[in-house]
Amino acid sequence: MQKRIYLDNNATTMLDPSILPLMQPYFCEKFGNPNSLHKYGTETHPAIQEAIEKLYNGINAADSDDIVITGCATESNNWVLKGVYFDEILKKGKKHIVTTEVEHPAIGATCSFLESLGVEVTRLPINAQGTITAEQVAEVIREDTALVSVMWANNETGLIFPIEEIGKICRQKGVLFHTDAVQAIGKILVDVQKANVDLLSFSAHKFHGPKGIGGLYIRKGVELTPLLHGGEHMRGRRSGTLNVPYIIAMGEAMRLANEYLDFELSAVRKMRDYLEDKLLEIKDVFVVGTRENRVPNTTLISVRGIEGEAMLWDLNKAGIAASTGSACASEDLEANPVMVAIGADKELAHTAIRISLSRFNTQEEIDYTIEVFKKAVERLRNISSSYDA
Numbered sequence: 001m002q003k004r005i006y007l008d009n010n011a012t013t014m015l016d017p018s019i020l021p022l023m024q025p026y027f028c029e030k031f032g033n034p035n036s037l038h039k040y041g042t043e044t045h046p047a048i049q050e051a052i053e054k055l056y057n058g059i060n061a062a063d064s065d066d067i068v069i070t071g072c073a074t075e076s077n078n079w080v081l082k083g084v085y086f087d088e089i090l091k092k093g094k095k096h097i098v099t100t101e102v103e104h105p106a107i108g109a110t111c112s113f114l115e116s117l118g119v120e121v122t123r124l125p126i127n128a129q130g131t132i133t134a135e136q137v138a139e140v141i142r143e144d145t146a147l148v149s150v151m152w153a154n155n156e157t158g159l160i161f162p163i164e165e166i167g168k169i170c171r172q173k174g175v176l177f178h179t180d181a182v183q184a185i186g187k188i189l190v191d192v193q194k195a196n197v198d199l200l201s202f203s204a205h206k207f208h209g210p211k212g213i214g215g216l217y218i219r220k221g222v223e224l225t226p227l228l229h230g231g232e233h234m235r236g237r238r239s240g241t242l243n244v245p246y247i248i249a250m251g252e253a254m255r256l257a258n259e260y261l262d263f264e265l266s267a268v269r270k271m272r273d274y275l276e277d278k279l280l281e282i283k284d285v286f287v288v289g290t291r292e293n294r295v296p297n298t299t300l301i302s303v304r305g306i307e308g309e310a311m312l313w314d315l316n317k318a319g320i321a322a323s324t325g326s327a328c329a330s331e332d333l334e335a336n337p338v339m340v341a342i343g344a345d346k347e348l349a350h351t352a353i354r355i356s357l358s359r360f361n362t363q364e365e366i367d368y369t370i371e372v373f374k375k376a377v378e379r380l381r382n383i384s385s386s387y388d389a
């Protein structure tokens, strides 16, 4: 059988197999609606409560009431921006939102939608190090700024943004602060209290939970008009019948993400660094961003003279799954937007390959990947008209 090596963990992750048996009873046996008053409903409550406790412990939220379950991080991000539009912009007369140029489209496209309604959005450009500074944020906050939304870690480069410093500035200036922590959870420590975060989005499938379930942390005291009105689920904050098995799975995935954090920061980082060191031995290969400021599983690597898609194709043929950037954009052949933002030349921006590891990868898989990668570079450069060795 052909090898299958999964190195696209920033797109999605495998469900941790230990989670599946915890979900199973909640499909055919304890399948009740948690809102029902009979036993079928009430017997789901302890497991839901336990899952929510695991979630708030995982991000050090002060209270379990601070976490609302959503369908995905795209929903959480939409909710924040559209909620702020109602609560801060329409009701209080503010006009302005601050974000970055490299947010996930769940923020970027929603901001564009709000611009079409008259909201003014400042998208901070990233610097040559691939991030922004807290000073940049401080400089653009205005009297009428309703929200600052900055991702904790970038999905393509893995670079970490200075969330604690930005949180401090927002708190000092009295501006709401949201962070999309989808790519940070399970990779680095995420502590909402320490970072002065008011709102934080997360998604289970990025930390070995199932797809189609996520959450939003809303600090106590922050009002956010619901995105989904309906029944009184989640204390009226997010209507829709609770997906019990997935909530249980997300809670356990968060617990495991924290349990494995040291492993991620040592063993996964070591494998990633080894892979990077070996690939950097190839001539004209570049890695985006310093390792110190990057989540431990991610490498965005450019191979001069080879289109990212061509490289991906050779890796795929050998059973290795990687990506040219975010999964949502991988069907078009546009230059990697983050590479463009950090000022890479146009040619180099087309050559970016993202390799993202998880705790389920092995050293043997990494050794095989290095071998395949080196062979692919040789083959593709030999047939490339644009590469002059």
Ligand code: PLP
Residues within 6 Å of the ligand: 010, 011, 071, 072, 073, 074, 075, 104, 106, 151, 153, 154, 155, 180, 182, 183, 202, 203, 204, 212, 214, 326, 327
């Ligand atoms: N935010 C970031 C940074 C992401 O990487 C992703 C997924 O790629 C999302 C948001 C969207 O998450 P979901 O798939 O849960 O909607």
